[in-house]
Amino acid sequence: MPKLPSPAASFGGIGRAVRVSVASAAGFYPAAYLLDRPVLALYALFTPIAFGVLSPLPGSGSRRTGTVLRAAPAAAALIASGTVLAVTTWTAALGMLVVALSLTFGAACAPRLASVVPGxxxxxxxxxxxxxxPATLPERLGGLALGAAALCLGEVLxxxxxxxxxxxxxxADALDLAARTARVLLRAETVDSERARLLRTTGxxxxxxxxxxxxxxxxxxxxxxxxxxAGxxxxxxxxxxxxxxxxxxxPADTASRNLLHGVxxxxxxxxxxxxxxxxxxxAELIEEMTARFLDERGEPRREAAHAPTRSCGASRPC
Incomplete structure (x- = not known):
């Protein structure tokens, strides 16, 4: 059986549906029934759906708001281009080809752009x-602005x-954990199973x-x-x-202890x-520590020939 979504994911989906529904209604009904502007109402309805449902915007509400605001000028340029190129079917089709190639190439170069490409x-x-x-272009751009503003307010409120x-x-949190573990190894020379599990889980x-x-x-x-x-x-x-x-x-050798200090x-x-x-x-510090470690471990110690010591060089490199 397919795994059911978690309660947090379900609540996130419900919240997104409420935000998009409220934003669409807040733009559509006043424009359609109070102002009697069907084109303005259509684009005010379409914009929250395009960027709130069909475009998987990641991050918190404030980050999604910033993404919508940054994408609004590009959306306005595409609406203007589509309005002008709709004069014939061929110009509209060629424009669609150029737009699709440009957005796809841009998403490949900048993955953060991929979330707004569908919208x-x-x-x-x-x-x-x-x-x-073409005479309806001002109303289309006005509907875009109205819908984007309603969606941004919904994301925040x-x-x-x-x-x-x-x-x-x-x-950075993982590196802090690594630093604490290295200091634990310097003091106790071992870590408990709980910390080892935490290290692997964090990784x-x-x-x-x-x-x-x-x-x-x-x-x-x-x-x-x-x-x-770095990751x-x-x-x-x-x-x-x-x-x-x-x-x-x-007992760990001095070279390994010095390297753990540097790590x-x-x-x-x-x-x-x-x-x-x-x-x-x-990276001068770690390079110096690594070079010193390799120099000190370059000549094998006599006592290590009979009993392996626990060090950063044992079993696998540190």
Whole structure:
């Protein structure tokens, strides 16, 4: 049997339905019955549906409001283009081809744009649909503005969803956990099963499949690429710390202890950078610690030839 949605997901769907319904009614009925403007009413009804239902906008209510406001100028340009190109079927079809290719390519380069692509495409489709009526362009743009304003007010006032931490904050929290675990290993040389389970669970939660749509750093820009590399490195570090803490307790050598000190300090520094608490720095500290560790472990110790010691170099690299 298919898994039923959680109560939180069900409540989120109900809240979204209420917000879109109220926003659509608030724009449609006054424009249709009080102002007697059917075109204005149509676009005031269509805009909340396009960006509230057909476009899966991620994040909290304030973030979705910002997304709608940023997408409104592009929607207005597409409505104007569709209104002008509706003069013939061929021009409307060629315009649809250009719009579809541009939005698809833009969504591939900037994944955060993918959430509004369905709504933007529908803005063009509705505008280029017959009849050809360029004189109604002001009413169409007015309906877009009215519907977007009603939807934004609904996102902020009606069942606003809580703000979820960004991927950078999640990676920073994981690095704080890694720093605390490294200091525990320096004191106790082992970690309990609960902490090892927490390390692995935190690492799994950094996978892109566990992140909401629109919050995954999958873009082509250097910021998204850096966050993706940081998340992958944090996941591997958490897994290695869990494995290292589960090894039988044994005296750790000086090189491994120095490296754990460097890991803890670097994790704390990187977490502060990801949260914006300190300026970005270089990787000199961890590179120096790694080079020193490799130099000290370059010549095997005689006592290690008979009994393996518990260190960062045992079983797998730290």
């Amino acid at each position: 933007l495409q529908l803005c063009y489709i509705l505008a280029c649909f017959p009849p050809y009526a 009606l069942f606003p969803s809580s703000r979820r931490p960004s991927y950078a904050v999640r990676v 799994r939660e950094l996978r892109f499949s566990r992140q909401p749509h629109g919050g995954r750093p999958t873009g082509a820009g250097r910021t998204d690429r850096a966050l993706a590399h 992958s490195a944090a996941r591997r570090l958490l897994d290695q710390l869990a494995t290292l803490g589960e090894l039988p307790a044994a 803890a300090a670097t994790c704390e520094e990187t977490a502060g950078i990801l949260r914006g608490d300190r300026p970005a720095g270089g």
